[in-house]
Amino acid sequence: MNDALFTRAQAPARGDWRVDWHTHFTTLAGAIDRLVQPGETALTSFAGEQSDFIRFNGGKVRQTGQVSQGRLTLRLIDGARQAYSTLDICGDADQDLRHVGATLETLRAGLRDAPDDPHLLYDTTSWQRSTRRTGRLRDPHALVHVVAECAHGLDFVGFYAGGMLARGFASTSGSRGWYEVESFNFSWSLYHPSGRAIKTTYAGDNWDDAVFARKVQEAAARLPVLALAPRALGPGRYRAWLAPAALEDLLGVVAWSGFSARAQAASLSSLYRLHAGEVALDPRVTLTEDLDLGIASAFNEDGYLRESVPLLREGRSAGQLTNARTAREYGLAPNGAPANEAPSSLAMAGGDLAEADVLAALGTGLYVGNLWYVNYSDRMSCRLTGMTRFATFWVEEGRIVAPVDAMRFDDSLYSLLGEKLERVGAQPELLLSDSSWGERATGGMKLPGVLVREFELTL
Known part of the structure; x- marks a missing residue:
């Protein structure tokens, strides 16, 4: 995990670190539709998350943080020419709209001297597809207590990442795609004094304390083998x-x-x-x-x-x-x-x-x-x-x-x-x-x- 991600991304002015990325992306896609000029096509892709991260060492919390971030890739196409740019967005509508508008102007200027792309191909149909799946994730504070209980007496070293992941797509031909799920991924090792360890992972979208406890117990049962x-x-x-x-x-x-x-x-x-x-x-x-x-x-x-x-x-x-x-x-x-x-x-x-x-x-x-x-x-x-x-x-x-x-x-x-x-x-x-x-x-x-x-x- 890049440690820089443990700092919060710039949050909206209201002070809440979480952003409704679906609504925000829809707003930006609509603005892009209005900003393109005749003969131009814009394809917009989005990747975002609202994530909790926790590092454990010796069964105790070593580092914890939250991330809310969004990234937009904007492609402007005119005939067989294309230019693109990827920009971070913060979730503030006015600020991001200004950023998108300026980016479109820069791409438009770049297209004037761009050569034709002989392999350019993209879908021109209009479609709608949305997947939104809510998971059952442990609150980070409660998760810490679960780990402490299950890892008691063990040299437990691990990394937890969980929360909402989102991907989006919009085109000026009318296509709209949205994918949003809540999931977690937890990987940890139980270390033996010999220096060897047993690694285990638990991932999915529905956390179960009993499953986690069983996985820790199964790994702990093999620790005596490492002493041989x-x-x-x-x-x-x-x-x-x-x-x-x-x-x-x-x-x-x-x-x-x-x-x-x-x-x-x-x-x-x-x-x-x-x-x-x-x-x-x-x-x-x-x-x-x-x-x-x-x-x-x-x-x-x-x-x-x-x-x-x-x-x-x-x-x-x-x-x-x-x-x-x-x-x-x-x-x-x-x-x-x-x-x-x-x-x-x-x-x-x-x-x-x-x-x-x-x-x-x-x-x-x-x-x-x-x-x-x-x-x-x-x-x-x-x-x-x-x-x-x-x-x-x-x-x-x-x-x-x-x-x-x-x-x-x-x-x-x-x-x-x-x-x-x-x-x-x-x-x-x-x-x-x-x-x-x-x-x-x-x-x-x-x-x-x-x-x-x-x-x-x-x-």
């Missing part, structure tokens, strides 16, 4: 259970380009061979950009409505994410993908391995809770490398017996979700994005864990 002498493994291939968070670490890197239509057209996709039909994954692997999860807005910055997109079906390519510019350049049909063509709501279908049976099904091998520093070692083979960390344990005959020293792995996703895949977890876990660089992010993944016959450790 760590198991040092040599390089080799080991049977392994990759928990949902570990699979998220792998797919998070692959998502940079693996499902992008542009990357595929330019032969840069890490899943190029899969989309080209040269290889296939296990038939039990089905991946979807699933907008029905409701964790991301169903419209993009080019004014296109978004629908769910099948990406992999029964182990084979079923589609890619196509932004408007990519569609224009390569003669494709846009499907509402954002500019980076990365999934924002990636979901994988579950299998038949119940959570209670994971250790027994693993037998002897590695339980991998999460990974870190994941990156490509061979992009075109979709080969990934990274490190295991504290949440990796050695299991014998269905029982966790020791932590494992950090090891580097190097393996191909084609293999892990292909010939090495043995079982798929029955219950996919919703893993919301915990990014807060500059602003809290929307989106995330819903993934099961996977049991693989081999996971390659190199050193």
Whole structure:
């Protein structure tokens, strides 16, 4: 989390740090409609939040703060020319209207000398879409007491972010989109005197004290294992259970380009061979950009409505994410993908391995809770490398017996979700994005864990 975000954004004159961003955005969009000149089109995107942030150390509050912020991206289009600017808005109508008016004048002046954009494409239809979902979040003061009670006697270090997230879109052709949800994301570690720790996350839009307490208790129950002498493994291939968070670490890197239509057209996709039909994954692997999860807005910055997109079906390519510019350049049909063509709501279908049976099904091998520093070692083979960390344990005959020293792995996703895949977890876990660089992010993944016959450790 950027520490600068712990200072309050400039609040309206009434002194209330919270802003009705929906009403304010609607007001600004209406003003922009009136300010554009004949022949011009304006596309306006909004990102805002009203968030509470709390850092914990030793089970006690180390830092707390509130953020109310809004950011507007204004694009002015005249024929095949476009210019854009991103500006922070404070929630005061008069001040923000003056700022928007001045920005439009600056963009208009810039268009006079701007060249035509050969790949400009945007939606010109008129539509209306609104999603507003109220969550059940703990009051920050009450949350502190819940944490203190559940973490009593534990070296609890964590970071909580929760509150309202909003995204908006408006065009001078009449389209209006609004997405507003209340959600939270809490990640924490329980530290052992050995210096090792167990990391846990809890995220969603309906806080439950009992669920949080259970997660803390489950992690605390594994602390005694960290006191045991760590198991040092040599390089080799080991049977392994990759928990949902570990699979998220792998797919998070692959998502940079693996499902992008542009990357595929330019032969840069890490899943190029899969989309080209040269290889296939296990038939039990089905991946979807699933907008029905409701964790991301169903419209993009080019004014296109978004629908769910099948990406992999029964182990084979079923589609890619196509932004408007990519569609224009390569003669494709846009499907509402954002500019980076990365999934924002990636979901994988579950299998038949119940959570209670994971250790027994693993037998002897590695339980991998999460990974870190994941990156490509061979992009075109979709080969990934990274490190295991504290949440990796050695299991014998269905029982966790020791932590494992950090090891580097190097393996191909084609293999892990292909010939090495043995079982798929029955219950996919919703893993919301915990990014807060500059602003809290929307989106995330819903993934099961996977049991693989081999996971390659190199050193």
